[in-house]
Amino acid sequence: MSVADTMTADPLARPHTDSVAAFVPDQSRAERTASFDVSAFPVPTGREEEWRFTPVKKLSALFAEGASDGLAWTDSLPAGVTVSPISASDARALGILPPQDRAAVVAAASAAAVLVDIPAEAELAEPVRVVLTGSGDTASHGHVVVRAGRHSKATLVLEHTGLAQHSELVSVVTGDGSDLTVVSTQRWSDGSVHLAQHDALVGRDATYKHVGVTLGGEVVRLNANVRYAGPGGNATLLGVYFADAGQHLEHRSYIDHNAPHCTSRATYKGALQGATARTVWVGDVLIRAEAEGTDTYELNRNLILTDGARADSVPNLEIETGEIEGAGHASATGRFDDLQLFYLQARGIPEDEAKRLVVRGFFADIIREIPLADLRDEITAAIEEELASTAYASANPAANPAANPTAPNADGQTVTKEN
Amino acid sequence: MSTLEIKGLTVSVETEDGPKEILRGVDLTVNSGETHAIMGPNGSGKSTLAYSIAGHPKYTVTGGTVTLDGEDVLAMSVDERARAGLFLAMQYPVEVPGVTVSNFLRTAKTAIDGEAPKLRTWVKEVKEAMGNLRMDPAFAERNVNEGFSGGEKKRHEILQMELLKPKVAILDETDSGLDVDALKIVSEGVNRAKGSSDLGVLLITHYTRILRYIKPDFVHVFVDGRIVEEGGPELADRLEDEGYDRFTSSATV
Numbered sequence A: 001m002s003v004a005d006t007m008t009a010d011p012l013a014r015p016h017t018d019s020v021a022a023f024v025p026d027q028s029r030a031e032r033t034a035s036f037d038v039s040a041f042p043v044p045t046g047r048e049e050e051w052r053f054t055p056v057k058k059l060s061a062l063f064a065e066g067a068s069d070g071l072a073w074t075d076s077l078p079a080g081v082t083v084s085p086i087s088a089s090d091a092r093a094l095g096i097l098p099p100q101d102r103a104a105v106v107a108a109a110s111a112a113a114v115l116v117d118i119p120a121e122a123e124l125a126e127p128v129r130v131v132l133t134g135s136g137d138t139a140s141h142g143h144v145v146v147r148a149g150r151h152s153k154a155t156l157v158l159e160h161t162g163l164a165q166h167s168e169l170v171s172v173v174t175g176d177g178s179d180l181t182v183v184s185t186q187r188w189s190d191g192s193v194h195l196a197q198h199d200a201l202v203g204r205d206a207t208y209k210h211v212g213v214t215l216g217g218e219v220v221r222l223n224a225n226v227r228y229a230g231p232g233g234n235a236t237l238l239g240v241y242f243a244d245a246g247q248h249l250e251h252r253s254y255i256d257h258n259a260p261h262c263t264s265r266a267t268y269k270g271a272l273q274g275a276t277a278r279t280v281w282v283g284d285v286l287i288r289a290e291a292e293g294t295d296t297y298e299l300n301r302n303l304i305l306t307d308g309a310r311a312d313s314v315p316n317l318e319i320e321t322g323e324i325e326g327a328g329h330a331s332a333t334g335r336f337d338d339l340q341l342f343y344l345q346a347r348g349i350p351e352d353e354a355k356r357l358v359v360r361g362f363f364a365d366i367i368r369e370i371p372l373a374d375l376r377d378e379i380t381a382a383i384e385e386e387l388a389s390t391a392y393a394s395a396n397p398a399a400n401p402a403a404n405p406t407a408p409n410a411d412g413q414t415v416t417k418e419n
Numbered sequence B: 001m002s003t004l005e006i007k008g009l010t011v012s013v014e015t016e017d018g019p020k021e022i023l024r025g026v027d028l029t030v031n032s033g034e035t036h037a038i039m040g041p042n043g044s045g046k047s048t049l050a051y052s053i054a055g056h057p058k059y060t061v062t063g064g065t066v067t068l069d070g071e072d073v074l075a076m077s078v079d080e081r082a083r084a085g086l087f088l089a090m091q092y093p094v095e096v097p098g099v100t101v102s103n104f105l106r107t108a109k110t111a112i113d114g115e116a117p118k119l120r121t122w123v124k125e126v127k128e129a130m131g132n133l134r135m136d137p138a139f140a141e142r143n144v145n146e147g148f149s150g151g152e153k154k155r156h157e158i159l160q161m162e163l164l165k166p167k168v169a170i171l172d173e174t175d176s177g178l179d180v181d182a183l184k185i186v187s188e189g190v191n192r193a194k195g196s197s198d199l200g201v202l203l204i205t206h207y208t209r210i211l212r213y214i215k216p217d218f219v220h221v222f223v224d225g226r227i228v229e230e231g232g233p234e235l236a237d238r239l240e241d242e243g244y245d246r247f248t249s250s251a252t253v
């Protein structure tokens, strides 16, 4: 059964330009291929449901098989946490989720996996921090396996920087009653390409939070997936992105409610600035027949700052049982709210600062979920830098809408579809 | 001593059938220390007058002048008008998600003064002003107008007025929707601001009730986009007894 509930209009989003695309998926999310076998995934053409928004032509290096180096890895580990190589078979024995697209399966096949191990019952006062730095535009692959032991409480920060063509699988397995937060920042240099699948198998009564922060890179596609190892799990997937001209930033979330009495929230917010800025959010939620007592809600909001930018927003909610606590979604895309700007300016605040306040406020509820003050400040500052960098310099008159067949009008627009 | 001078102001809004004239020649002068009440029926253009002075983009000034101490207000951006000393307490204050009251107040104060307020004295000042308006200190950490009750929104407007210390404040139906207790609290705030500075007040209201707490020096009856009668406080008493009917019928003849 497929359920579409009402799109919730957001006061921030007015005026908005939703149009509902007439796309009907040919299969349930449950039927999508998931496998460790590279040959199970043909090289994408761009016509596939899961690739139809993505500029696949720029990604061929990451679809090709072949050994490669990884990124430079620098870590800071609290006492008790270890980092060590792990074989593919040992990783699979932990219960990691299988790759769900060509890029992820190639990453798993090509990279030497690394295990970040957080011992059972460890309550880490400091975060585990890993900085992954690219140093060139040849293809690289990474497979990071994270095991959060039973009743542990930890935060893992993965920071992606430098110039890279990187495909990555992050496989998280959390123990019963654990509480893990993973923050992944994508602050690549211009010209970088990053395809990532970040999975979690969430333990019984465990709490898992994933925060994706994507600001830099030419093409970044981050897929965050969740499955539950038992009842009582609680998963929160969050994302913040800011796309400038020439950037394609894509976030997908897939929450597979395969166990009873689990909850999930997905909240993604993005800003777009520049005529060719492009963002995509696809949020899939599948509530299986056995997932009684599920409570889920997903939300995507996009703030279009200049003409010509395009945000696609696609919530998909499949419900196979009536015995649920709640399931909903909302999606809204709009420009600055003139009334908000008027109100702030009427208190003497100049227009550019008023816009900064509104953007900061727009992202505030997600930034607040990042448990590290220094990282929060850093990200807030980075967002404000993005905002200032091309600060409404112009709605670039050189941008010719005819040259961009995917953006049929020069106005900022969004395409929203739901199933 | 400041003077807000409005002369021959005509204003229109864009509608589906083209521009519609709402203000049809408004003349009004507000000096420091004076309180002017503008009273008129719903839809007569009171908010249009307030918004036009503040510079709301929805309204197009088609004629006339507005000056503050001789400076052309209509040539200023919205924020410049506020920095020049104008303040509008809005009939419908706007929610700003994710921006806390304390951040908002500090940012506004910094913009108005041209420098950040000294932290210690500022915090004390905000606390005291909130206390005077019987606002819970927790209020400062809530997002601007988000989930505020009607009364909380209005108190928050007056809080801003007291902290930003404008030369002339326009209060657009600040009294509407308030119970008597809240009305008294808000009125005290206005009277405090008048007492501590030489504030000029343009008090827009639909009802005479607030004039028991804020004494006007002048009363203007506003009908169909213009002032149709002016007088002292006694005019408010007449309106209380007779309503607007006399004016609306004469205006439509």
Ligand SMILES: Nc1ncnc2c1ncn2[C@@H]1O[C@H](COP(=O)(O)OP(=O)(O)O)[C@@H](O)[C@H]1O
Binding pocket: B013, B014, B015, B020, B022, B040, B041, B042, B043, B044, B045, B046, B047, B048, B049
């Ligand atoms: N955008 C608009 N389109 C059409 N008419 C408008 C618009 N905005 C205001 N008006 C009209 O202008 C008149 C004055 O409104 P307003 O200034 O809000 O009056 P008041 O504050 O006195 O109740 C009303 O008749 C209202 O319907």
Ligand SMILES: [Mg+2]
Binding pocket: B046, B047, B048, B091, B172, B173
């Ligand atoms: Mg009004």
